[in-house]
Amino acid sequence: MRRLLVLALLLTACGQTTPAAAPVEQKAITVQNCGRTLTFDQPPAKVVTGYQPSLETLLALGLQDKIVGRTAFEENGPDGFLPGQKAFYDAIPQISETIMLPQKEVMLAQGADFVIDNGQSSFDPAGGYATVDELQTAGAPVFVLGNWCSPEETLKSTVEQTFIDLRNLGIVFGVQDRAEKLIADLQAQLADVEKRVAGRPKVKVLATDGGTGPVTAYGGAGLMNQMIAKAGGENVLAATQADYSEFSVEQVAAANPEALLVIDYVVYDGKAAPTADKKAADVLGVAKNSPAATEKRVLPIPAAAAHPGYRNILAIVEMAKFLHPDAFV
Template sequence: MSRPLRTVPARLLALALAAVTLTACGQAPAAQQAQPSAAAPQAGFPVTIENCGRKLTFDRPPAKVVTGYHPSLETLLALGLGDRIAGRTYFGESAFLPGQKEQYDRIPQISETIMLPQKEVMLAQGADFVLDNAMASFDAAGGYATVAELDAAGSPVYILGGWCSPEETLQYTLDETFTDIQNLGRIFGVPDRAEQLVSQLRGSLADVKQRVGGRTPVKVLATDGGKGPVNAYGGSGITDQLITAAGGENVLKDVKGDYTEVSVERVSAAQPEAVLVSDYATLRGEDMPSSPAKAEETFAIARNSPAAKEKRYLALPVAAQHPGYRNILAVAEIARFLHPDAFAQ
């Protein structure tokens, strides 16, 4: 793999900056094995997984895990692995999935932002596994421990969704989420549990497809606000995938990229019938307007659109727009918003 492994998605950086305000790769070498154990080998191990062009080999399930941004934590919690998590980052009053806030509160916080802690603090955690969904927290220029440094310390890194480089964020498909869950199931020695979860999620997708199939797709604009240019989501990546799977049509599908800037004129001409607004929950401030405020900005720009006339928008937790378990849940949520009559029964 010749592409760099470092990427800082704009919306993830925005989240980090907001959290900071409110709370105070080149090719990596092949990952080394998890620290050896003198105990007898566990059934099903060793396990080798490929991630970001590196091979991660585990002689036993990780027992001291550090998670990065919210979707990485909630994915492990969905697999019933909360007891393996020794440290997590800060999410404030984020949009937690049912039952997960209590588990979040019990896990030690090791960073005051959504990013992993700085290098010295991170290396001091002694983690035997690190899970995140972007390369932003492994950027040496930002003072973070790199993937290579963590590998060398016996803390192998797994990146969700194949978000290993800017180019690869654009190649995301929903199948990446299933692959991640299955990989994590193997890494933690709970493959049956992972397959059961994947089966449930595939069933949810199949139900949505059956309900919205044959219906005229709703024209959707996905935005993160802005009076000009507008922060919006083009025809590549997670958000476009969510819209399409939910029975929508991204009005910016011809715009290259995932999170990008779009002119006011383009948004005005798009004529969306519904709007998705990235919601940062209670991460608010002068530089982080609320979802209703961002929706009103969009309606003012696309004032003659059906969406503006009906004030039709859905606040979508930004965690759903990053790789993780929540991606599949978001498809059903968006589908109910776009096609409520299909879920009336």
């Protein structure tokens, strides 16, 4: 009798319908960028990248399969790519013949759901480009690296913004673990540099893009100034509240640099650019009595490294090795 009762209870239980679990509401993905809240229902899957540092940053996060279009990157020639990234670059469709995003009609036709770049130039309607608002309306939120959201914000840019960008991109694409691992690696490299150059005399540095008068160089505001300091250098134009700007012959000669960082690219606006050697010779001719001229102490820096992105930290390591070689023996 007891067995029959148990069996009856089991059969009754099996006949009952288990209530369906309530659907779990998917939380929207949100991050802050340039004072805007970017919202996504799911990670982007059709990404367009602008100037090369934006592509490099996504590739460093392993997001190459998400990128459906990129701009051209010929400014540093075939040797201008970070290790292992050239093959990914070649596999992604090129949608612009320059480092800028394509014109408005072409850009909107991409059907992108995410656009990433290094500043506002490619969103200027005066240049025929789709604006940030137009892309947002088309379902393609814009993410600007380095907080280069305006000329004023560009002056305030710091190296630490790289980590903020990587963390936010990790959230957007659902690869937080990958992003945190990359951040930890880059922070470890910076900490190693800081430890090695600590206590050593700072090397007086002029970072320049050439010229014989005026001379194009980097002042005491912005990303390059931060990078020089992280590498154990002292920007000789730090007293000027400028970033990439023009300086007089008198200012450059009086700066008396001990070392020169030269922004290097082989193509600009489709035309051959002066070589790093030519630009260095011009600037050292202006600062002809400086220790940098006497010792011909020059390091070319790829132009991409002077813009926000993953490459910034790698460039700081190279700059530190150049300025303080004995610290890396």
